Amino acid sequence: MASKIRFALIGCGAVASAHAKAISALPQAELVAVAGKSAERLTAFARAWGLDAYSDYAEMLQRTDIDAVSICTPSGQHGEIAIRVAEAGKHALVEKPIEVLLAKAEEMIGAFRSRRLKLGVISQHRFDPDVVRLKGMLEAGVLGRPVLASASVHWYRNQAYYDSGQWRGTWAGDGGGVLINQGIHTVDLLQHLMGPVEEITAHAATMTHRMETEDTATAVLKFAGGALGTFSCTTSAYPGYASRLEIIGTAGSAVLEGEALTQLYLNNGDGAAPVNEANSIGASLTEKGAVRGGNPAAGMGGDAFTEQYRDFVKAISEDVEPSVNGEAGRSALAFVLAAYRSAAAGCKVKVSDRLDT
Known part of the structure; x- marks a missing residue:
């Protein structure tokens, strides 16, 4: 393998530029090629980044100088493409969600595991410094035993957003609506910080948009560790x-808003007035004895997206596991599919169930 990990992109839509920027920011990586269906968009993207352009990704995969492929296509295409990438002997970093069906996600994981190749799934917010610090506090027991978690993703998309691509907000192309597309990053963080969700009772509805799937969803959760949410x-x-x-x-208790830890209150049991320690988190961690060795955020020089790419490049170069691997992507997908099944059936659902429909 070359001294640099050489990447190619499949898909040159809106999110592809973020991938190209992250790869280009790393001295250990190089972006060399891109494949896409829209000739006009492909030509413009390849010219902007100085890449070889392919209308057929299968032809691009025949190149022996490509080590890894970033998959930036509509969600329903992830599995089929990723498996072909594995068959070509290349590592893959897949945009979220890993897939839209559990069976296909598991097939993907097996395809890479059997060939000793790396499979990663984009979940860049795990690399936000405050998320890393909060994870360390929870692992060190600084907040005590988790009791309750509450998460919300209250965003806005106009109708033009859903009309901008035939796959958006569809079951076949997107795998669902707001829950699997916008919500899945927070779903991943929720389970990353609190552990796996065991049971879900959910509701979903289309309230304001013209779309096949939901633009609004709610769920009550029971975590495997006993906490509620x-x-x-x-x-x-x-x-x-x-x-x-x-x-x-x-x-x-702690509150993350966007990428920032905005509230952190530690109960010392001494009756003192509550103090928000969010802005002095480093000092509070040291004083509370939290273990900071091996902190993935240490030395971070770029944004979280770039840091996930740095982690993936390290996984390839040093033959270690990516921090967000295929199994992590499957876990977030299982949560989402359980919520959809619960909403459709009007009952509580165990996340461990097979959930493909």
């Missing part, structure tokens, strides 16, 4: 608000 998401919240994740433990 709620989750709500919508693309009808004009003008749009930062995503919010509140975690309450027996010894304190």
Whole structure:
């Protein structure tokens, strides 16, 4: 393998530029090619980034100088493309969600595992510094035993957004609506911080948009560790608000708003007035004895998207597991599909069930 990990992109839509920017920011990586269906968009993207352009990704995969492929296509195409990438002997980093069906996601995971190739799924907010620090606090028991988590993704998308692509807001192309598209990042963070969700009771509806799937969803959760939780998401919240994740433990509480930890209250049991320690989190971690060794955020120089790429490049170069692997992507998908099944059936659903429909 070359000293640099050489990447190619499949798909050159809106999110592809973020991938190209992240790869280009890393001295250990190089972006060399892109494949796409729209000739006009493909030509413009390839010219802007100085890449070889392919109308057929299968032809691009025949190149022996490509080590890894970033898959930026509509969600319903992820599985088929990723498996062909694995068959070509290349690593893959897939946009969220990993797929729209659990069976296909598991087939993807198996295709890469059997060939000792790396499979990663985009969930860049795990690499936000405050998320990393909060994860460390929870693992160190600074907040005590988790009791309750409440997450919300109250964003706004106009009708033009859903009309901009035939796949948006469809079951076949998008795998669902707000829950699987906008909400899945927070779904992943929720389980990353709190552990797996065991049971879900959900409702979903189309409230304000013309679309096949839901623009609003709510769920009541039971975590495997015993904590309870709620989750709500919508693309009808004009003008749009930062995503919010509140975690309450027996010894304190914390609130993430967007990428920032805005509230952190630790209960010392001494009757002192509550103090928001969010802005002095480093000092509070040290004083509370939280373990900071091996902190993935240490030395972060770029944005979280770039840091996920840095992590993936390291996984390839050092033959270690990516921080967000195929199994992590499957876990978030299982949550979403359980919520959809619960909403359709009007009953509580166990996330461990097979949920393909």
